[in-house]
Amino acid sequence: MIVVEKRGFVLPSIHSAPPFFTEQPNPTTHATATAQWIKLILTYARHRKLFTLRVEDAETAGSDWEEILRNERINRKILAPHLSNILEAMVQQNLAVYEPPKQARSVLVFWRLQxxxxxxxxxxxxxxxxxxxxxxxxxxxxxxxxxxxTNIPLSLLRKAIGILGKTNRSQIIAIADGEGVRFLSRSK
Incomplete structure (x- = not known):
């Protein structure tokens, strides 16, 4: 069964299965469920233009992520430790980065690669x-x-500018009130 939520996002049928919200003890099942969670998180983030996911979002009613982290119809929600493990897997796969650095409770989600x-x-x-x-x-x-x-986090913007800088298509410029950037024509 496919469920369309109030914001027009189509939830996958797995979202209606109670075991999906529970960390699975079998390594193969765990890996499959984690991959499905990652796909759901990336798809939802892209749909809603969300950049930050925090472990606390699993515990906070009304968060931007509530639609996928909870399923009231089956009385299930993902628990914070389970979400934390999924975020760790996303970071290991370069699909997210801990933001701010040196903590493991909040990530910048790369629903587009850098x-x-x-x-x-x-x-x-x-x-x-x-x-x-x-x-x-x-x-x-x-x-x-x-x-x-619009509203792209500065850390992600800086990474994109840095990538363009490596191909001589951007350069950071010091300006009166901080930093600016100049974008240059592609070299032929």
Missing amino acids: EEWAEVLYDWVTSTGQLNTIMTFYDITDPPLESLL
Whole structure:
């Protein structure tokens, strides 16, 4: 059974199975369930444009993640230790990074790979005619017209800029009130 929730997100049928919300003792079943959780988290994050997932979201009613971390119809929710293990697996697979660093309770979710974000950023700059223009990070994360980059976390934006910098398509510039970035034409 596929369930469509109030925000138009289609939950997979596994979301209605009580064992899905329980950490499985069998290693093979555990690995399969973890992979299904990771796919669900990434798909949902992309659908809702969510970047941060915290272990506390498993315990907090009304969180942005409640729709997938709970299933009231079967009276189940994922427990914090189980979610913590899933986040650890995501970090190990480079699908998330602990943010802030040096803790293990909150991750930045990569529903696009960092390299994909770099290309999204470069394509946006090109399409808006801002090559060779110095821009602030605020110009990118809060543009006049909403874009795929609206509200992107600064740490992820910096990673994307760094990736573009390695191919000589961006450079960080010191400006009066901090840092800016200039995007350069592709080298031919």
